[in-house]
Amino acid sequence: xxxxxxxxxxxxxxxxxxxxxxxxxxxxxxxxxxxxxxxxxxxxxxxxxxxxxxxxxxxxxxxxxxxxxxxxxxxxxxxxxxxxxxxxxxxxxxxxxxxxxxxxxxxxxxxxxxxxxxxxxxxxxxxxxxxxxxxxxxxxxxxxxxxxxxxxxxxxxxxxxxxxxxxxxxxxxxxxxxxxxxxxxxxxxxxxxxxxxxxxxxxxxxxxxxxxxxxxxxxxxxxxxxxxxxxxxxxxxxxxxxxxxxxxxxxxxxxxxxxxxxxxxxxxxxxxxxxxxxxxxxxxxxxxxxxxxxxxxxxxxxxxxxxxxxxxxxxxxxxxx
Numbered sequence: 001x002x003x004x005x006x007x008x009x010x011x012x013x014x015x016x017x018x019x020x021x022x023x024x025x026x027x028x029x030x031x032x033x034x035x036x037x038x039x040x041x042x043x044x045x046x047x048x049x050x051x052x053x054x055x056x057x058x059x060x061x062x063x064x065x066x067x068x069x070x071x072x073x074x075x076x077x078x079x080x081x082x083x084x085x086x087x088x089x090x091x092x093x094x095x096x097x098x099x100x101x102x103x104x105x106x107x108x109x110x111x112x113x114x115x116x117x118x119x120x121x122x123x124x125x126x127x128x129x130x131x132x133x134x135x136x137x138x139x140x141x142x143x144x145x146x147x148x149x150x151x152x153x154x155x156x157x158x159x160x161x162x163x164x165x166x167x168x169x170x171x172x173x174x175x176x177x178x179x180x181x182x183x184x185x186x187x188x189x190x191x192x193x194x195x196x197x198x199x200x201x202x203x204x205x206x207x208x209x210x211x212x213x214x215x216x217x218x219x220x221x222x223x224x225x226x227x228x229x230x231x232x233x234x235x236x237x238x239x240x241x242x243x244x245x246x247x248x249x250x251x252x253x254x255x256x257x258x259x260x261x262x263x264x265x266x267x268x269x270x271x272x273x274x275x276x277x278x279x280x281x282x283x284x285x286x287x288x289x290x291x292x293x294x295x296x297x298x299x300x301x302x303x304x305x306x307x308x309x310x311x312x313x314x315x316x317x318x319x320x321x
Contacts, residue, residue: 007055007303010047012072015276018093018292019059025296033076043068045075047083056085057299062096062115063275064252070096070115077122087125089302091295093274094222094250098133101140116140128298130274130291131221131249134176146308148298150249150272151180153291155187155314157270158217164188169214169241171195171207173232181219184247187314190217195232205235212240222250223271226257226264233265243267249291250274253281261285
């Protein structure tokens with residue numbers, strides 16, 4: 001394959017398998033970047049081929065190690081800017097620091113806003129991301145933000161496994177995910193329930209809704225330590241759920257989360273591939289749902305200056321539009 005004369009697609013080695021899937025769907029190669037790390041951990045980057053007058057798209061999740069990978073992205077943006085790229089567009093499948101979206105105590109920073117400001121000050125044209133911790137983070141940017149959702153890929157996966165209908169119940173792990181749960185339940189024609197729990201308390205979680213004898217699917221935007229997901233699974237088991245799956249977009253798996261999730265009451269944990277999961281963090285109950293095709297479709301629409309509305313719908317709903 002030869003490079004597309006209209007744009008170049010780059011990967012910074014943070015989640016290369018994901019970037020390769022996106023490139024394959026678009027039918028273009030990943031353009032080379034010479035990336036080195038010196039002995040003192042300083043990062044060197046050089047764009048190998050000229051991008052003068054060309055639209056640049058770079059895939060760079062702000063994932064563990066968060067600070068190092070954010071610096072990789074900022075250095076690449078500076079390199080692209082100094083080589084006179086026509087525009088610089090950043091694809092951030094997982095945006096680290098997005099949870100720091102407001103002040104909850106005095107003298108706290110709002111780091112999500114800081115990240116947005118730093119990216120914009122470098123002169124980028126647009127951001128594409130997926131399932132931000134809170135959708136309001138889009139408002140921290142004064143440039144276009146394409147906020148994709150993993151729901152279409154998740155619905156397709158569940159439908160192929162026959163997890164539809166009234167014997168399935170979608171469960172919100174807390175009030176913040178209730179709207180997402182209701183939308184998922186509507187898409188697969190299932191029931192829904194909610195978990196009442198305080199993640200900072202040792203008190204057991206409680207289930208509101210009928211889950212006895214049903215296949216429960218706990219929905220979250222991300223799994224970090226896994227504590228919220230595990231407490232919800234325990235509550236559902238006590239309430240009589242027949243099977244218990246977890247479903248989330250981003251698998252961060254900090255500390256010993258993988259071991260704890262494997263030993264939990266979950267039967268499976270379904271995670272997307274927005275974050276690269278190293279071999280040492282993988283476990284038997286983990287299954288991956290790829291969302292690379294959604295990013296490829298969205299990028300194609302952006303490049304062709306078309307609407308992204310269809311990308312946000314499951315396959316069966318697209319046919320009805």
